[in-house]
Structure formats: C-alpha cells, structure tokens
Amino acid sequence: MRRLRVLCGTAALALTLPVLSSGQAAAAVPAYAVYLQNRTTGLNAADSGGTVAQHNPKGNEDHQQWLPVAVSGGYRLQNSDESGTCLGRSGTSAVTAACGADGTTWTITSAGDDTYTVGVPGTSQYLTGAADSTAVQLGPSGDLARWYLTPVDYATTAMPSADTRRLDQVTFLTAHNAFANGADGNFASFPVSLFPNQSRGISRQLTDGVRGFMLDTYTVSGRAVLCHNSCSGVGSPVPLATDLQRIVDFLKANPGQFAAVFLEDYVSSDVLKSSLASVNGLGDVLYRPDQEGVATKGWPAMADLAARGKQLLVFSDRTRTGDAASGWTARDTFGVMYQREWTVENYWSMGSGIGSSDWSCYSRWGTARPLSTDSAAFHPLFVMNHFRDATIGATVTGDNGKLPNRAQKFCAPAARKKPNFLAVDRYDLGSPTPLTTVNALNTYILAPGQ
Known part of the structure; x- marks a missing residue:
C-alpha cells in the first residue's frame, strides 16, 4: 500500500474531515502481488513448509503473498518472497x-462479488479452503472455492x-478501556489498577480528539458501572451513565462531531436500559441504523448525520441470541446495537x-464473521484493535509508533477496508x-481499481 501521508496537525476529528472508502471490485486477473484470501473464512493461503494452508493474515511475515503470472494455458501463482516457488498441487493437496513443474498452472476466473476461482485446467476441481481446519486442497465449486485476490x-x-x-469511510481515534484512566475514579483492584490503559479522563479524551470509547460494564447495586476484569475490591467505580453524560454533553456542545461507544457488556438489558435512561439528552443524539435501513442501503453521509x-x-458485544436465551429484552429495542451485526473487529491482543x-490481523469472532465480511450494499464498520494484554509505557510508545504500518500493511488487507475505529492504549504516546x-x-x- 502506498505510504501514509502524515499530517502535522492534531485537531480533533470532525465530520468534515476526509474519509476512506471500503471494498474494491475488479474482474481482470491482477498483475500485482496479492493475498489468496478465502471468501468464507477470511484466512490467507500460505506456504507452510511445502504445503499450503490457511493462516491468519500476517502481512509480509508468513509467505502469504502471491504474484499471478500469465503462462500458456492459464496462470502461475508465484510466491513473492520465495524465488522460483509457485502454488502447485499433489493429488488433492495444495503444495x-x-x-513450471507439473501442477503449477491454474485457471483464474472471476466468480462475482470481487472473488475468483483458482482451478485445475480442463477439470471441475478448484482450490478450496475448509471451514473447520487450516487445510487448502482441491475440491468442487462452492463458497469455499471462492477467493479474493486482495492487493498486497x-x-x-x-x-x-x-x-x-x-x-x-471515516477513521476515528478510539480509546481502549477509556474508563481505565486513573483520573476519573477507581476502575480495578490491585494489581490491575497499576496498569491504566489511558492516562487522561473522558472529558480530556474528548478534547484531545478521541471519538471511540471502549467501556466495560458490570452491575453493582442495580446499576451499570465501569470496572476492568471485575468490580471485586473496587471502591466507588464510575457509573456508565456518568461517562455517557460526559460524551453526550460534549456532542451537544460541538455540533458536527461524532462518537461511538463500545460496551464490553456484562449487565442485563434491563440494567443497561435503566442506566441509559438516566442520561440527559441521549435520545437526541443517538443514531439508530436499525431504524433507517442501513443494513440494506448502506451507511449515510456524515453531512446528513451532522x-x-x-x-x-452505542454498541454492545453481547448477542441477540444470548439475550434471548437469558430471557432479556433485545438491546436494540432501546438503541444499543449488537456489535457483530454492524461491525467486524480483529482479535484484541498483540501479546x-x-x-x-x-x-x-484476524477476526475476534473467528471464521463465523471474518474481517473481510462485506456486501455490495452494506459495509460493516471495521474496529481495529492495536494493544497488548498489559499497558507498559515504553512498549506502548513503540507499538503506537508502528501503528501506521500495521494498519496499512497488515489489517487493511486482512479486512479489505481501512479501519473505521483505531483502538489503542495510551493514545498520548507514540511517534x-x-x-x-x-x-x-x-x-x-x-x-x-488497481
């Protein structure tokens, strides 16, 4: 991907800033390096010691890049970082x-929706993935035989x-565990309390340009409060309503700004509904994509929202089926969207x-909802996590400085779209x-197009 152009300013992101597109379409076989990315699993075909297997997308670190080269009878797929090595077959196995050896020529044919089949010339056998294993093999046509040729x-x-x-098309700065900041109040017991994910309170985060807020909700004394891991031993945790009120007040005072809240949600829908009802003005600014046909028409223009x-x-990481199994009211009836119906998100930890x-960069929800999940009408928002299990200042500084490279070279190809919410620890650190x-x-x- 082309190098990011770094801007000098640090102004807060407004609705009028430039934005990003999602998805591409091209019927011609690319003449540049690609990832063979399975449409069903979202995983990439990688050379794994002479066999070919589906691996988590890993940029240029795992022999996952292939160059289509036109030859007599079709194409060869040459591994970009292994000179003279091509995708081949042995029996029904991909190797x-x-x-130029036998079995290294393939047909590559557009299969619609920006996907291709990679077939054995003169047969009805195709390169296929597997929904329940890492295998890449030969098999019949079908969804598992459809591949994206995702540009490197x-x-x-x-x-x-x-x-x-x-x-x-917009990217928003997002604070992982925004409430765990050591400034607004207690958020965890010892020793977790020694490692705040942020160093500034919610109000300062808003002023600094943070527009996405990851919050963990638990029930204490019948109301939703914010704690990290659990509320055991936490004295006076901050109520969810307190931080939501800060966000709503900021938005009302700053027309044209936009924000999102992501709940790691351990409360019943009744407790959550009651907490939201106590936030003054929430209903005025709350956006309800479920009531506006977004799932079939696509996301609106930011100018329209403004x-x-x-x-x-507001999103919850709970599921509709989970709430139904618990006998709880569906959260979207009072404006909280089920996140995995509207977004894709990569696994949260880098180690x-x-x-x-x-x-x-691979899905938090596994092959059930790959990062590459998409459709012509509706593009799920991409939440990109970029943080580790524990927040160590020196480590975070280095990681945040490498954020452009990971977003551009690892996660954008894995999701086939730019991140919409870039979630980090200590957003104030990094160069x-x-x-x-x-x-x-x-x-x-x-x-x-390319």
Whole structure:
C-alpha cells in the first residue's frame, strides 16, 4: 500500500474531515502481488513448509503473498518472497513446487462479488479452503472455492467531497478501556489498577480528539458501572451513565462531531436500559441504523448525520441470541446495537506487555464473521484493535509508533477496508501519535481499481 501521508496537525476529528472508502471490485486477473484470501473464512493461503494452508493474515511475515503470472494455458501463482516457488498441487493437496513443474498452472476466473476461482485446467476441481481446519486442497465449486485476490499494496485515490463521504469511510481515534484512566475514579483492584490503559479522563479524551470509547460494564447495586476484569475490591467505580453524560454533553456542545461507544457488556438489558435512561439528552443524539435501513442501503453521509444531530452510536458485544436465551429484552429495542451485526473487529491482543508481539490481523469472532465480511450494499464498520494484554509505557510508545504500518500493511488487507475505529492504549504516546495516524488515514480512500 502506498505510504501514509502524515499530517502535522492534531485537531480533533470532525465530520468534515476526509474519509476512506471500503471494498474494491475488479474482474481482470491482477498483475500485482496479492493475498489468496478465502471468501468464507477470511484466512490467507500460505506456504507452510511445502504445503499450503490457511493462516491468519500476517502481512509480509508468513509467505502469504502471491504474484499471478500469465503462462500458456492459464496462470502461475508465484510466491513473492520465495524465488522460483509457485502454488502447485499433489493429488488433492495444495503444495508449493518449482515454478513450471507439473501442477503449477491454474485457471483464474472471476466468480462475482470481487472473488475468483483458482482451478485445475480442463477439470471441475478448484482450490478450496475448509471451514473447520487450516487445510487448502482441491475440491468442487462452492463458497469455499471462492477467493479474493486482495492487493498486497492498495492504491489510493482522492477523497470524496465533504457532502458525500460516508460513515464507513471515516477513521476515528478510539480509546481502549477509556474508563481505565486513573483520573476519573477507581476502575480495578490491585494489581490491575497499576496498569491504566489511558492516562487522561473522558472529558480530556474528548478534547484531545478521541471519538471511540471502549467501556466495560458490570452491575453493582442495580446499576451499570465501569470496572476492568471485575468490580471485586473496587471502591466507588464510575457509573456508565456518568461517562455517557460526559460524551453526550460534549456532542451537544460541538455540533458536527461524532462518537461511538463500545460496551464490553456484562449487565442485563434491563440494567443497561435503566442506566441509559438516566442520561440527559441521549435520545437526541443517538443514531439508530436499525431504524433507517442501513443494513440494506448502506451507511449515510456524515453531512446528513451532522445536519440531523445524530452524533452517537452505542454498541454492545453481547448477542441477540444470548439475550434471548437469558430471557432479556433485545438491546436494540432501546438503541444499543449488537456489535457483530454492524461491525467486524480483529482479535484484541498483540501479546503480553513486554517482548515481541503478534501483528497478525484476524477476526475476534473467528471464521463465523471474518474481517473481510462485506456486501455490495452494506459495509460493516471495521474496529481495529492495536494493544497488548498489559499497558507498559515504553512498549506502548513503540507499538503506537508502528501503528501506521500495521494498519496499512497488515489489517487493511486482512479486512479489505481501512479501519473505521483505531483502538489503542495510551493514545498520548507514540511517534507519530495515534491521532496523527488517524488524521493521515483520513486523507485518502482506497482506489476503486488497481
């Protein structure tokens, strides 16, 4: 992907900033390096010691990049970082072999929806993934035989005009465990309390340009409060309503700004509904995509949301089926969206607080909802997590400085879209800072073709 252009300013992200597009479509076989990304699983075909297997997308670190080369009778798929090595077959198994050897020529045919089949010439056998294993093999046509040829390096193009750019084209700075800041009140017992995820309170976060807030809710004395891991031993945790009120008050005082709240939700729907009811003005700014046909029509323009004063989305990580099994009221009946119906999200941890990290970018919800989940009408919002199990200042500083590279080279190809919510610990640390990275992401869109 083209290098990010880093902006100098650190102004808060407003609805009128440049935005990003999601998804691309192309029928021609690419003449550039691609990831063979299974449409059903979202995983990439990788050379794994001579066999080919589905692995979590991992940028340039796992022999996952392939270059289609036209040859007599079809194409070869040459591994980009293993000279002379191509995708081949042995019986029904996918393997790697010397380019030009028997079994290294394939047909590559558009299968619609920006997908392709990779077939054995003259047969009805195709490269297929597996829904329940890492296997890549030969098999019949079907969903598991459809592959995205996802560009390793996406081209970029000019930004849509301010009156047309959509919600799914914007990136927002997001604070992981925004409440665990050591400034607004107690959030955890010892020793977790020694490792706050943020160093500034919610009001300061808003002033600094944070627009996404990850909050963990628990029930204490019949109301939703904010704690990390549990509320055991936590004296006077901050009520959810307190932080929501701060966000709503800011939005009302700043027309044109937009925010989202992501609840790691351990409370009943009745407790959550009661807490939200105590937030003055919440209903005025709350945006309800479920009531506006977004799932079939797509996300609205940011200018439209601004004009109507619809400035806040609230998500819960609970599921509709889980609430029904518990006999609870569906949360979206009072405006809290079930997150996995509207977003995709990568796994939350890059590893422990020190040492090496895992930059692979794969779904928090596994192959049931790959990061690449998409449709022509509706593009799920992409929540990109970029943090570790524990918040260590020196580690976070280094990780946040590498955020542009991971967002651009690892997670955007894995999701086939730019991040909409870039979630980090200690957003004040790093060079460039996370806000600078967000501003840079908001200066271009992915090109509609390569």
